[in-house]
Amino acid sequence: MKRGPVVVVLAAGRGERFKGSGHKLEQALGTETVLAVTIGHAIESQLQVLVVTTESLAPQVRRMVAARDVVIVPEPGLGKAATFGMGHSIAAGVSASSQAPAWLILPGDMPLVQPSSLLAVAAALEQSPIAYAQYRGRRGHPVGFSSELYSELTELSGDEGARRIVARFPGVGVELDDPGVLQDVDTQEDLHRLRLVRSAA
Numbered sequence: 086m087k088r089g090p091v092v093v094v095l096a097a098g099r100g101e102r103f104k105g106s107g108h109k110l111e112q113a114l115g116t117e118t119v120l121a122v123t124i125g126h127a128i129e130s131q132l133q134v135l136v137v138t139t140e141s142l143a144p145q146v147r148r149m150v151a152a153r154d155v156v157i158v159p160e161p162g163l164g165k166a167a168t169f170g171m172g173h174s175i176a177a178g179v180s181a182s183s184q185a186p187a188w189l190i191l192p193g194d195m196p197l198v199q200p201s202s203l204l205a206v207a208a209a210l211e212q213s214p215i216a217y218a219q220y221r222g223r224r225g226h227p228v229g230f231s232s233e234l235y236s237e238l239t240e241l242s243g244d245e246g247a248r249r250i251v252a253r254f255p256g257v258g259v260e261l262d263d264p265g266v267l268q269d270v271d272t273q274e275d276l277h278r279l280r281l282v283r284s285a286a
Contacts, residue, residue, distance in 0.1 A: 089187070090188055090229055091135050093191065094134060094136045094137070094192075094193050095175070096146065097142075100194070102272055108142065109270050109276070111142070114279060120193045121145065121149065123192075123193050123194070130200040133185070135178055137178040138156070138157065139161070140157055158173065171246040172241035172245055173243070175238060175246065176242065180239050183235065187230060189206060189229045190227055196283075197264070197283070198266055199265060202218050202259075202265070206227050206259050210231050214231045214233055214255060216259055220261055220266050222258075223267055226269075
């Protein structure tokens with residue numbers, strides 16, 4: 086395993102826009118699930134991978150990563166967890182890997198992001214406190230943060246993610262030949278599109 090940023094895979098969201106049976110991260114993509122493909126690509130980068138997820142998805146995650154690299158957060162929409170969002174998930178993942186030199190934030194519904202893209206953004210963090218993947222000038226994921234932003238990351242809450250941090254600190258876009266850095270699964274149409282891309286690869 087390479088010494089470098091920890092890839093924090095976010096797999097605790099509600100996926101409210103996905104209208105189908107089951108959670109969007111559990112949908113089939115080839116012989117695996119959306120989440121399994123995303124985690125698999127992260128593991129292929131040979132960087133440490135940490136997954137922030139819920140109890141309902143944890144069994145799937147534990148088949149791929151060690152128990153120590155799984156962070157369980159409350160199921161969304163239950164009691165206090167109703168306000169639990171991406172910001173909380175990022176904070177939980179960063180807090181659980183506090184000794185890391187940097188972090189790459191990767192949503193669990195982005196299975197087409199290539200391992201080489203993760204490594205390219207990781208390399209850019211050696212020169213900048215924030216780096217992010219982009220394709221044809223459009224900003225995507227992963228988004229990387231150096232350890233100097235630890236306090237800001239661990240104080241995140243709500244569902245806004247880290248956009249305010251990205252706006253406040255200097256960052257560098259890493260132009261990549263990887264359209265997967267823009268492609269997530271929010272709807273059934275997104276899933277169908279990704280299945281076509283994956284089957285054609």
